[in-house]
Amino acid sequence: MDPELKFVDIAAQPYRQQQRRDDLKSFEYSYRAEITSIYPLTEMETLYRIQIVDPEERNRFVFTPGQFLMLELPGIDEAPFSISSSASVRGEVELCIRRVGNLTNFLPRVKRGTHVGIRGPFGTGFPMKEMHGQNVILVAGGLGLVPLRSPIAYVMENRSHFNKVNIVYGTKTPSQLLFTHQHEMWRKDDIDLNIIVQKADRSWKGPSGLITEPLKEILTGKDRDYYHNTYAIVCGPPVMFKFVCNMLNEFHIPMQKMFVSLERRMHCGMGKCCRCNVGSTYTCLKGPVFDYWTVMNLKEAI
Amino acid sequence: MIFRIFEKEELKKLFEVFVAHNRVVGAVEAGRDRDDQPVYAFSDVSDYNEIKLDYSITKLPAKRFFLPFKEELATFRIENDNWTKDISYNIDRPLILFGLHPCDINALNKLDKVLLHSVYPMPYYAAKRKNMFIVGMNCVPQPSCFCRSMGTDTALHGFDMFITDLGGRYFVEILTNTAFNFLRHIRTMEPMEEDHILYMKVVEKRKKEFTAQVDTTDLTKILDMEFQSDVWKYWGDRCLACGTCASVCPTCYCYGVEETVDINLKGAKKTKILHSCNLIDFAEVAGGHNFRPERHSRLKYRYYHKHRGFVEAFEESLCVGCGRCGESCLAGITVPEVIESIRADGKE
Amino acid sequence: MDEREPGARTYLGVPLYRPKVAFFEFTSCEGCQLQVLNKEDTLLDFLSLVEVVNFREAMTEQSDDYEIAFVEGSITRDDDVKRLKKIRKNAKVLVALGSCACFGGVNQLKNRFKDLNFVKTEVYGRHPIDSGPVRTLEEIVKVDLKIYGCPVKKEEVEKIVLHIAIGKSIVFPKYPVCMECKRNENICLFELGEPCLGPVTRAGCDSWCPDNRAGCWGCRGPADDPNLDQMKKIMLEKGFSEETLLDRLECFGGFSSLMKKGNVNEKDL
């Protein structure tokens, strides 16, 4: 009969580390992580290697290719970035970040050893296991190669589980090409790598044109069996993946086997801030990886 | 469910029990408008006379007590180029919401679905929600209320006790043990048969007082079919893109996050600020690309989220029909009119 | 911006930029400069972020060696033009401080007269006086950054200076004042029977005037994509005249690019 209500103190409840999703406190919980290496790739993009500081937490941090995390520099900003490294390495991720705004312009100025906060991983990933025994075509336009690097790593690590693997990669100019130091390595793993630029310069020896051109070459003349047993992962600007997916569709690759990654504004990564909604679907929860059939059914997706 | 009856003057006593030991929030008069009509707002109260039991509707919902317009998600201490993060859920004592109308209770129930019961619960909301004792109270329908169409004119759960004015005495539904214990501090009676009859009469009478309506039949599909409709442009031309509708809505929860550094460089803050999907930069991303640059596309999105997307996810709409948005909108854009126009356009 | 003085203050390991700043004023009430000194709580912290080398209103020393010039006021005379161009040459970053500098402020109200000689004789009779039409800084030199408001809000000035020091980008709200007004839980002025430009004016003042139950006069200029047609309809609907709307829209000059200039003949008055 005490007329004073009891205060329920959520903050005082223990943090149940195993089940992040059931734990109220995981919402704003960030792993303290250290930037262990900063590697400039191009004028605009830098590769950061980031390692979770606490060994136990490092062990616990797992993700699937295609997922993203929220990176925070206190007082500066927090923003979503795709994880661009192999999912088999625990507690350490690589992010390839383009300088476009507040946080992304500040990051290149910090020193190795700086601590950042990371929350995640969030969102859906590419269903790599489902692709076992199948052919895979990975199509990347521009910065789209960044989220593709994780499935590429998976394919390489599990090369025997896949049949034919193609990467088609295009940028505007040769100077924008990312991860050039790794291209040879991919090829050595029996991955067919096609690179094309829109505008060649004098140093450029490869082909130039639209990304759909090499893609068409790859797809043309294959048998029905190939088309039915091929998965495609497509990342890049919306116009590009629209053309690419249309072409894949023409060759009767099932829409449910094509995957794209959408990009929207995000502030939480947890389906709360609503900023990433496409139509009324949360990109951060149902995406960023969607199969193309779902995208076709989303209003205002492309 | 347990029911009780008590005499009018007991309510004051109950209030005094509440207030003597707890923080109480209720509807008060915040000012008078140009026609000398009272303007109501939820506010901390300590004096029973301040509370307006017969308030029509508050301009703003009790939002700031569960979804503050601005809230610190975290503070950082910055020292020697390193940082430590402190998190507080910004509440330190329970709160009694006294006299919440059914629409506002239902609004909380809807918010619970996203903010409490979805994959990632939001602790800032949960902390407040778990420390909230709700005394519901029946309302007099206003001309702008269309809650009946949204099925939110009565509250079935989401409160601790719910009081209905039967004229001379109060009829109370008791949902929680805490509420039951509180009621022990005043004199209550078991309701008699005639009390139940009277209660039914009051309910029946109130039901007839609702005037505004929205036809929600097949609304999700109609919205999909009319996605390209020019009617949206008509409303978009009127919209001021000022965000008022979302600010006054008891169920709108979108937000943005801002990080700031203290001027002495010794600390930093991460602040959550409620946003509105009608604002121009809602879907703008770095580099300047805007996924919804036109006013009408944003206005449309608001209706999509509330009346289609939410239905898809939770089988109910994210609108309780309180009519606040329409009342506060300077351009006079109201939910019933918008939905009616979309529906009419489909029929053409 | 370059970084200097190794061993200077840092934020998360990134060296702070401590710019040499100068304050200048042209035709204005000098209120915006005063605002800079006006927030006593944080004044010392604020001053530690910059090196003030020129501030006539507060100091005697002067120097042409500055990187950021905060310029208050509008331009009305030829020698103003010369002085402003010199400031532009010296400064790496030129900041227009306040509505006079950004839009002409209340001063530009005289531009609404078709005949500016009338304006002169009205005040000075036949005594000769050197003064031309009121111009904004931007009409004469390149402006890198604008701080809106009459007066400017010190919090905003502080934030901007802090961002320059740290190297964070500077962004202003794009939406209108109503949003902040609702956040501050005000009763809408239209409800109280007063006119307000909040629905079309750029936020960032934290609804300074409506918080005090005074309608907005649009001192910060238009929000992105303001719906002026609807604003006009609302004003008329709520019983205010077009004149009331015009008074407010033209008061600080922020909306002048959306309206036609020189609309008044003195004979009509």
Place this chain on the structure above:
Amino acid sequence: MKKTCNVDIRRLSRVEGHGNIRIKIKNGKLMEARWEVVETPRFFEAILKGKKWDNAPWITGRICGICSIGHTLTSIRAVENAFGIIPDEQTKKLRLILKHMETLQSHTLHLSFLVLPDFMKTGSVFPLIKSHEDVVLRAARIKKLANDICDCVGGRRMHPTRTVVGGFTMLPEKEELRGFGERLKKIVEDLMLVAELVRGFSLPDFVRETEFVSLKGDGDYPFIGGDLVSSDGVRMREEDYKKMTNEYMTEQSTSKWCRLSRESFAVGALARLNNNFEFLHPAAREVAGSFGLTPVNHNPFMNNIAQLVECVHVVKESTRLIDELLDSELKDSRQKVIARSGIGVAAVEVPIGILYHSYEFDDDGRIVKSDCVIPTGQNHANIQLDLEGIAKEYAARGKTDMELELLAAMLVRAYDPCISCSVH
């Protein structure tokens, strides 16, 4: 002994607005002493033409950033006088508190941030932050209190928002007032410490007889409205301000000049004090006494001391006003405004001196004619004559350029001129 001097100050610093000082002394003979105002005019009187009455306080407040509260209140009073609106006691008290706090804010800014460096031998207050932190922090504390009260009562410390024709849009909470009352009581101690510091400075002992113009108190030290007086015995009603100011143009200034019984007169703290000494709060009078300041004092540098005395006065008075308000019930008493044709004049003592606004309205409440006479405008002629006087005196004594330059600058600064205001 140096007999030839050349002072040429362009855009005098640590004053509001733009003014130049030029002094030429050749072989001990004064050739030229000039106080020039080069401020660009803004034509407020023309701007107001054709505007509805409600624009006037909002626009004219922008004449000056330092005394925007003074301008706003003067403008409001002029409109109210024209429309026959008489504010009630509560409104009057609140306006007076606002007025007092502007005085405290402005005087403190002037004394501690603009004048102090002259006596501390620095170019600005900035180096003092390090060397005399306590002095700067104390001044900041006083200024902050004054500003906080203005924020609360007027809505904003600069270009106030709550002050409107007919009353206030919003009233302070009693809780807030109570807090300010406490802080005001405590701040007296700080003021006394400022006084102690100032007592250590030696003010230049320059005396030139002149006429002092101010409002005349009716039992109290006057700030808003009332009769106009001069120390030469002129007394006039508010409406007849033009006969008190007699504005005229001169070629050395974009501001108009004024005169009354003599070639020039002075307004401001010293003028108010000279004309109303008996109405000062006893505590303020005591401070005046400790500086040997009694009426009629003719040393322009004493204006700085008069400001200090007024600071004590307004703090004491505001404390009393707040107590009175706390004892009454605060109620919304904003009056409806019904415009009508007519002329309204208002005289208000702003920190720098007496300020006049006058408007003539047509039937719809549109401004047909307006006139603002600014205190600094009234002081210009007096500044010029003082400058001549001081130059002559010091020419004879053979000062160096530097010394004379500093002295001349200090003289002008002592008037706390609001130059852009005077060229509104």
